[in-house]
Amino acid sequence: MDALRRLPVDAQVGLLFVTLFGALALASLVLFARRLRASAAGLDDDPGVRERSGTLLRDLRALWAGALVFWVAWVSGPPGATLAFGLISFLALREFITLVQTRRGDHRGLILAFFVALPVQYLLVGLRAFDLYTVFVPVYVFLAIPVAAALAGDPQHFLERNAKIQWGIMVCVYGLSHAPALLLLQPPGYAGRGAFLLFFLVIVTAAAQVAQTLASRWLRRRPVVRQIDRSFSARAFGIGLLAAAVAGAGLFWITPAGPLQAAAMAALAGGCGSLGDLVMRALKRDAGVRYWGNRSSVTGAVGLLDRVAPLCFAAPVFFHAVRWGYA
Numbered sequence: 001m002d003a004l005r006r007l008p009v010d011a012q013v014g015l016l017f018v019t020l021f022g023a024l025a026l027a028s029l030v031l032f033a034r035r036l037r038a039s040a041a042g043l044d045d046d047p048g049v050r051e052r053s054g055t056l057l058r059d060l061r062a063l064w065a066g067a068l069v070f071w072v073a074w075v076s077g078p079p080g081a082t083l084a085f086g087l088i089s090f091l092a093l094r095e096f097i098t099l100v101q102t103r104r105g106d107h108r109g110l111i112l113a114f115f116v117a118l119p120v121q122y123l124l125v126g127l128r129a130f131d132l133y134t135v136f137v138p139v140y141v142f143l144a145i146p147v148a149a150a151l152a153g154d155p156q157h158f159l160e161r162n163a164k165i166q167w168g169i170m171v172c173v174y175g176l177s178h179a180p181a182l183l184l185l186q187p188p189g190y191a192g193r194g195a196f197l198l199f200f201l202v203i204v205t206a207a208a209q210v211a212q213t214l215a216s217r218w219l220r221r222r223p224v225v226r227q228i229d230r231s232f233s234a235r236a237f238g239i240g241l242l243a244a245a246v247a248g249a250g251l252f253w254i255t256p257a258g259p260l261q262a263a264a265m266a267a268l269a270g271g272c273g274s275l276g277d278l279v280m281r282a283l284k285r286d287a288g289v290r291y292w293g294n295r296s297s298v299t300g301a302v303g304l305l306d307r308v309a310p311l312c313f314a315a316p317v318f319f320h321a322v323r324w325g326y327a
Contacts, residue, residue: 081180086122093172095305105154109145117141137174175312178319187256187326196254204244205314208270211243228282244270256326269318276313
């Protein structure tokens with residue numbers, strides 16, 4: 001650990017990406033070998049095998065895409081990171097809006113959301129104007145959206161329509177914009193290592209999600225919210241928190257925190273990500289869809305919001321925990 005910490009920042013980040021892409025390449029080879037073995041055994045026609053293989057392939061593609069975005073964000077610096085995550089926010093918000101009911105009277109609010117709130121929010125991130133950045137959406141944008149809707153003169157379901165737009169902005173823009181903001185944090189003695197904070201957040205959030213999913217399959221299910229998700233249970237959620245804490249403690253050396261503090265922040269981020277995923281499942285139930293973007297005719301970014309939803313909830317909490325505790 002001491003030898004790694006003595007390396008220059010660029011060498012540390014380079015080692016991080018070599019490890020990340022190496023792990024993904026190894027996983028891709030393993031999946032390819034499994035598919036060849038299944039094909040040789042004549043299991044291609046088995047619906048269960050085909051479904052599991054397809055799910056693993058989609059997840060692996062999503063991991064590759066996320067790793068490439070992460071790499072581009074680092075290589076291109078703060079402007080590139082801001083643009084990359086801004087594009088992801090735009091596509092995620094597009095998925096959200098196309099699957100909720102809107103009216104002609106909402107057009108002004110949607111224009112304000114896509115072409116004012118989103119770019120200004122990410123501009124504030126790039127300028128490191130964190131004080132204004134943290135209140136711009138929940139104060140100014142949330143007040144402006146209903147004003148724009150009122151000026152359209154359509155009072156039908158006014159509160160419900162505006163709440164949908166505001167919630168979409170809150171999750172897809174405000175929440176996700178905290179991810180590139182981590183790249184710009186500069187705690188004392190930690191300047192230039194923001195990529196490690198973002199990597200830490202993604203790993204612990206993913207660890208909580210994977211552990212919770214596996215636990216819900218292996219353990220006897222005792223659903224807490226049966227009408228939303230029959231696989232969500234208190235024991236599975238606790239195992240997810242534990243997995244995030246263990247992952248965080250193991251990665252403490254890439255953060256400005258000690259092992260216990262890193263484990264606590266990891267559990268906090270992982271828990272927020274899991275609860276955020278549950279919230280989005282409730283919204284999907286209400287919209288009558290299985291996953292965001294499954295109506296391919298209305299959006300080109302199929303299922304993107306499913307992938308980034310936990311990060312949208314975990315990123316703000318983790319960002320402020322690091323900023324208040326170490327920056």
